[in-house]
Amino acid sequence: MSPSVRNVIAWILQALLAAMFIFSGGHKLMDLPGTMKMFEGLGLPGWFAGLIGGAEVLGGIGLLVPRTVRPAAMGLIIIMLGAVYMHATKIPGGLAKGVPAIVALVLLVVVLMLRSRTEARTV
DSSP: OOHHHHHHHHHHHHHHHHHHHHHHHHHHHHTHHHHHHHHHHTTSOTHHHHHHHHHHHHHHHHTTSGGGHHHHHHHHHHHHHHHHHHHHHTSTTHHHHTHHHHHHHHHHHHHHHHTOHHHHHHO
16 A cells, blocks of 8 residues: 555545544543443442543544644543443443444554554555
């Protein structure tokens, strides 16, 4: 795949993922008391809801800034691994309701691969 095609695909994925994470994190923060209750119901501390919501918003913004794409993607991958784990173990509906988290996780890995410095050097 040519570097220009890889770049276009990466930017499209980054923009879509950024919109998703900014929306998702913003939603968590806008209904913080409700989100805190939901997190507590899953056995997590309530303050963790604000941390995750803020991290999702900042990670989404980070996906749009060329210098921060890789660290933002890595941080969001960690969050999505946690989300998939929670869907698999504690959230009613299991992994079937966790499909968006799984898709986001896979797409973040693709972005990370497309923006990999080693791959860019070998092409």
